Each structure stands twice: as C-alpha cells, then as structure tokens.
Amino acid sequence: MRRSALLIPMLLSTLAGAQGVTPALVPRISPPGQMQPVAPGTRPAVALRTLTLHPALPDVHRVETLSNGFIRVAHALVLPRAALSTAQLQTLALTAVQRTFQADPGLAEVDVSVYRAQTYRGFGGPPPLLTLSVPTSRRATVQAEVQTGTYDRLWVQGGAPPEREITPLQELERVPVFIGTQADLLRQQLEQALGLAGGGVRPGGLLFKGTPTQRRVALTFDDAPHPLYFPLVLDTLRRAGAHATFFVIGRNAEAYPYFVRDIVQAGHELGNHTYHHVRLPNLSDAQITAELQRTTDLLTRLTGQPVRFFRPPGGEYSARVLKITRNLGLTTVFWTDDPGDFQNPGVETVEARFARNLRPGGIILLHDNAPDGLAALPDLLKVAGEKGYIVGTAGALTR
Structure with a gap:
C-alpha cells in the first residue's frame, strides 16, 4: 500500500507534465476505515427560525x-x-x-x-x-x-405493503473509499490518476474530472430533494443562470415527485444516489441492482428523461459495485472540490475552500440540505463567473 501511494503522485506528475496541465485536486481513493479529518471550525448547524x-x-x-x-x-x-x-x-x-x-x-x-x-x-x-x-x-x-x-x-402514499426497512447512511460523502483487495485498490488509484490527467469518462465508466483544457466546472448536489432547502437551491441557480446535477435519493424522489420534475423543467440534470442512501459494498448483487434500478426507473418515469450518472453514498464503492453500475448503463461520478458544507464550518470557510480548489474540469460536491452550502451558493457562483468559468452539469463535462 505504501508503494502504491507513492507511485500515483509520480504518475500524476509525469502525465500532467507531458500535457502541460496543472492537475486538479481530486480526493485520493482511500482504503476502508480511513476518514477525512474534521475540518477546523466545524460546528453544529444553526437552529432554523x-x-x-x-x-x-x-x-x-x-x-x-x-x-x-x-x-x-x-x-x-x-x-x-x-x-x-x-x-x-x-x-x-x-x-x-x-x-x-x-x-x-x-x-x-x-x-x-x-x-x-x-x-x-x-x-x-x-x-x-x-x-x-x-x-x-x-x-x-x-x-x-x-x-x-x-x-x-x-x-x-399508496397502499402497498411496507417494504423491509434498510437503514439509510447518515454519514455524508467525505472522500471516495474503495472496498477491495490491495491489487484492486492499486488499479483504482491508477484509474484515478489517468482520469485526473486527461479528464473525461474512463473506459470503466468513471468520471473523476472534466477536460483540463476548458474553463468549465460541474456543480453537483447530493441527497436531493429536501422539502425546505431544495426550493431555495433551485431559485438561487435560476437567478445565476447556472445549471447543476442533482444526485437524487430514490425514496426522497418518491415522496416529493414534483421537486424531481422541477429539476428537469429548470434544465438541470438528474443523477442516481440509490433508493435508500445505503453503502453498496455491504449489499448482495441483487440488492445493489435493486437500489440502482429502482431509482433509475422512478426518475425516468417521473420525468421521461434517461439517467446516466451515479454517485455512491458515503463515497464507498468496490469493483463489484462498479461492474453492476456499468452494466446498468451508469457512469460513476466523483468530485474534485468538496467545500465540506455538511460540516457547518461557516459560510466563509465554504467559500474559501471552493475558491482555492476551483480549476478547469472540476466537479464540485455540495449537499441539497446543508445550510452553509445554501448560504454560500450565490457567492460561489459569482466567484466562478468572475474567474471565467462556465458552471454546468456533470454531463456537460463529458461532451
């Protein structure tokens, strides 16, 4: 593991140097159990009025x-x-x-x-x-x-019998965590390095960042839609003329279908974030397939739009998850810029982290239900515009 961790930065430097590109910061794929440290200034969410x-x-x-x-x-x-x-x-x-x-x-x-x-x-x-x-x-x-x-x-709610309860993941996305053998982990780190250097979708259906030659970034929101925060996020994006990809939890979409339709009608993009927001590596093949297919079918039925992208809850995935995801026609989307809005570090901290990591091809991770992310969003969009960036969907990075 130590040797593989050293090889990846060397490969990144070599590939990026060959193309004359400054590589974007991508969260390093970590083995299970390794967590991102709590950011300085983290605090409880402010009570709502x-x-x-x-x-x-x-x-x-x-x-x-x-x-x-x-x-x-x-x-x-x-x-x-x-x-x-x-x-x-x-x-x-x-x-x-x-x-x-x-x-x-x-x-x-x-x-x-x-x-x-x-x-x-x-x-x-x-x-x-x-x-x-x-x-x-x-x-x-x-x-x-x-x-x-x-x-x-x-x-x-319909009259269908209650389903077996699956405990949703309460922890939000931190860093991508790959579950697998040492050899599998090294292969994933290599895929990440190649994806970082060149941008675009890797042959295995992985999107780590967009092309580094265009001043375009993708804005993504996880865990949508929330009945209090979502209308405000959508209104803010409309006022800025920006578009985003919303990674939707299936059970949220089921209960708030009109918000899902609002996403598409406003020109935004839908992504799959599983039905119950659960860690997929712990599930059987049949359960993983059901979590993904049920959500895709629901979103397509509500909007008539195909679903092309997926983000793993908690950032946890495995080679088995990727194979099933790929077979279902989904591209797995990671992120390069995580301002940590879910940690409630303060609006100024969210804005500073965003500005520090903003670069061509970046994929920004925010959350649909984070107060600091919502409060910072107008300034984030303003800063991106002042620096000449087009803020759009994950799909726009693949075209």
Missing part, C-alpha cells in the same frame, strides 16, 4: 422557515397520532399551508410533510403519508384543485 400558527394546529410539530437571500420558504412537519383517511390528511395539510401563509405573508412557498407520529424517525426514515407543495402563486386555487384531483404538487 420557526413560526407559531394561530390558531394552533395540535398535529403540527413545527414550522421552519429559511431564506436564500432572495425569497423565503417554510416547511411544516405534521405528525398526527390518530389514523386519518386520505381526505382528512389532505384537509390537515391544506389547513397547515393556509395558517403558515397567514403567519408569514411574505413566504414564496409552503411545503408540508405529514408522517405517522408513532413511526416518525426524521427525514430519511420511514416515508411520509402525504406531502404538499404550495407556491404563493397557487395559494388561492390549491384547495379547489386538491378537491378535484387536479393539483400536481401533492403526493399521497
């Missing part, structure tokens, strides 16, 4: 609000303890929407997630019973549209 509804709704657990500096949105978490019919759930959600708008008339959008109180374990646990998204422009008509069954930003 909450609204008080009048009159109060007993089943509303909390209503949080957040702004991207341009618009403000709210998310109401509703936890009924009694068993309610679909019509009763819809009435409860609609009432929560109207009272939230009354509590803060300046909101651009109110989103609602209704879970069964007895089984609620947070976002990413058992799925909600119902979700609803109401932009202020549709506030006046939403009740009538829901009653007639024509409202397109409402999702109700």
